[in-house]
Amino acid sequence: MAQDKLRLIPLGGLGEFGMNCMALRWQDDIIVIDAGLMFPEEELLGVDIVVPDISYLTENRTKVKAIILTHGHEDHIGGLPWILSELNVPVYGTEFTLALAEGKLDEHRLLDDADLIEMIPGKKFSIGPFTIQPIHVTHSLVDCVAVAIHTPVGVVLHTGDFKVDLSPPDGKAFDLQAFADLGKNGGVLALLQDSTNVDRKGWTPSERAVRPRLDEIFGQTKKKLFFSCFSSSVTRIALAFDLAAKHGRKVAVIGRSMDNATEIAQDLGYLKVPQGLIINPGQMRDFAPEKLLVMISGTQGEPMSALSRAAVNNHKFAKIEAGDTVLMSSRVIPGNEKGIYRVIDHLERRDALVIHDDGTNGLIHVSGHGSQEELKLMINLVQPKFFIPVHGDYRHLKRHVELALSTGVPQKAILMEDGEILELTKDTAQKNGKVTTGRVCIDSGGTIDVVEDVVIRDRQHLSEDGIVIAIVAIDKRTGQSEGVPEIVMRGFAMDDAQLIGESRAIVKRTLEGSSAEERQDYGVIKEKIRGDLKRFIQKSTSRRPLIMPVIMEI
Template identity: 80%
Template sequence: MAQDKLKLIPLGGLGEFGMNCMALRWQDDILVIDAGLMFPEEELLGVDIVVPDISYLTENRDKVRGIVLTHGHEDHIGGLPWILSELNVPVYGTEFTLAFVEGKLEEHNLLDDAELNEIIPGHRLTLGPFSIMPIRVTHSLVDCVALAIHTPVGVVLHTGDFKVDLSPTDGQPFDLQAFAELGKQGVLALLQDSTNVDRRGYTPSEKAVRPRLNEIFGQTKKKLFFSCFSSSIHRIRLAMELAAEHGRKIAIIGRSLDNSTEIAQDLGYLEPAPGLLIHPGQIKDFPPEKLCIMISGTQGEPMSALSRAAVNNHKFARIDAGDTVLMSSRVIPGNEKSIYRVIDHLERRDATVIYDDGTAGLIHVSGHGSQEELRLMINLVRPKFFVPIHGDYRHLKRHVELASSMGLVEKAILMEDGEVLELDRNSATKTGNVTVGRVCIDSGGAASDVVEDLVIRDRRHLSEDGIVLPIIAINKGTGRLENLPEIVMRGMAVPEEGLIAEARQVVQRTLDGSSNEEKADYGVVKEKIRTDLKRFIQKSMSRRPLIMPVILEI
């Protein structure tokens, strides 16, 4: 009987923000929804990105039918290069999403081997026993879809990231009708985005920022620097319209903005007025009041165009006194320090900085639905079972409470990464766990750049306690010491020179107490020195630095 159940297995995104990846399994067929990454917390020293552990998929590689993407944000597609290097399966996404994916795979030399297939909202796609209907939803990016997955036991609806915007700037509204139709046919399980579950009311439409942005364009006397997420095509389109209305030329600065605006223009999502766009090199040819400079770096990334311009270190973007810098985005938790550092630099240049401080009108709106939209979706589709996705544990818990309080759902189930939920037409039961976790990657590279836990532990150790290098020169012929051991200490506040002299004596005593046979075996000598020095430093300084003896043969 277990064979006749649908398995729902989250591999990432439940219990954290980012790394979204969900597997659906029916007998010998697995469908994967999204393949995201997560940006590392501070304690993951030197790690650039974090992707889900896909051991479960690699162990069942012959059963994976494909990866279907809901939209093109990094937390949904950023893990693809890593996953496809391990598991080359077909990828499905909308036109705009695939354009982002192509650039990402090309960067990692994976594009030639990848099989990318376009999906269109309202057109079904069949993968093994799964018949998938993409449904148009609105979000802070264009061309986003929810997925209605028809399985042998019923429909599983995966919302992706969404908000209910009936008047978006691209004229492609949220498809309420399709969700209402699904509700009439019956939905077995609803997997719903939990990002804004703690926000009351509705999330405003993208058009709600227009009045305040229009005011800023009108009031700015000199250059206007406009910074937003490079994927916020709606916002970029709005800025282009306002720049044209206020007689300003637009220069685009920053690789990510360049790429996304180019893709959006190619696909018809951006149609700048003729002559509106200028090359960054032409900025100096126009008076300041005739310029709007779109610049990347809204989160204060150290090497971004805005960060460099803020310290007067950019070839084209020069911020002068009286210029206005508008940061039209939210502060992502964890980025506060770097954002406020950039704002401080901008203030030093006597620029007017406008950022999302909750005052004087909207300059940014969220791309995620608030409580009333989440309720609306549950009301429309009336699922039998409800599973919150995309969020920290507290968001998922709050979302279960919200769904349960409506009295429309038979069972709301709180799940975390790795748990297996088995569904049939009448029941939903957790039955076990699969291996999940996170894989840390340096420099956004391929599989060879995986950072093991041990490496991160060493980095943390070094950052907290420093390093000690005892350097011993031994005569190869006689086995005798050539001179007193040298001690190099880094990352340690050494109280006085006397400590280093004492440490030398400790090493010297260890060597004097070793037999010729021990001295001939450098592995043994190193271990003895490490042990004695560790004991001495711990006793005198209460520190546990990394100790790496170096033996030089002379």
């Protein structure tokens, strides 16, 4: 009997934001939708990214036929290098999604062996018993799709991330007709729907809704305008370029992620830039401040991002001066508040005008996810028999089940978590068993090294390479370092007075080469000390100890 059942197995993204990964299995064929990552919390020392445990896929490696990507955000494609290093299977995605994936795979030296296949919205293709129908949806990124998977027991529709934008800036509207056709042709068996904005009433505004306020800001800004948004928000970047041309400003692009995204978007025609609009950051000094727009990465307050460094006057090109305007056109991702407000404090100290999405400055950012009315619209359009919320914390999934049932459409709404197996026939949907799931911590310094467990990883790190603690006292008021930095080494070179002395000199040099503002910002100064010490110790000893700067506030 189990052979005649379709199995849905979420491996990530149901119970947390990020790490989105869903397996569908029919008999001996498995396809995977999305391969996302999460960024680690501060307490995960030595961890770069967190990806889903794919034990279930590796145990069934001969059955895994393909990975299908809905769009190019990190929480949907960021885990791809990790999965492809274990399972080299074909990867399907739209043109822009694959361009972003290529960059990731190239970085990990996996591109030459990867089989990347472009899929076109509206054009069906088959993988074993599955027929895949990509459907164009709108989101905060271009070239996004939902996937309708036609299986022997019925259609499973995975929305990916979406909102219903009928007048997007790129002119490619949400494909309502395709979803309506699915509903008319007997409805879908199961709808897997994005839960991100289930708490928000009403409709999510169109991306075009930000233009009037941004246009006003461009017109009012008297000096340099620094514009920060998610580097993947190509339509927002295109709008900023368009307004720069309208208001006679040249554009300098600063920050690796922003640079990469604009280059890919230009190559693929999503970003049309007038001749001579973009200048090299080194040319900024040749133009009057009122003639400059600086597109800069770091909208979430990341300690070593371009905006964070510019905020403490530690960027080669981005010099933020009194009277400049800094526009942060993005939402605050929960957990990032401290870093973002720290950067804003530094910008205010520089007497810059900071405009961010605090609810009082007008519409400078809109979400890429559908609110309650869009979620209900999708349910009513496709007429699902069964409903499974995806992408969200447990509370979001629970709220989404309640919302779906309130429409009166699904016969049954099922709240699932990572690892649970849902078995579907044409008439039934039942949970049956669990598979191994969890978080795998990755240290991606050049190669992909798995951190099996944080505690084990720390013990191994300490036993093999030891620990170096740099203790620095800093006067909070003045930013001056007090006394001589103390270096404590455990696990290696404990008696090497020369190494300790040279390490102390490195820390001292880092402090002396930093501005008072940087020294007062413990996030920035700790990263600088860690980076400089790490380079020195690796070069001197070929070891990678755990380096922990400790800042004592006096």
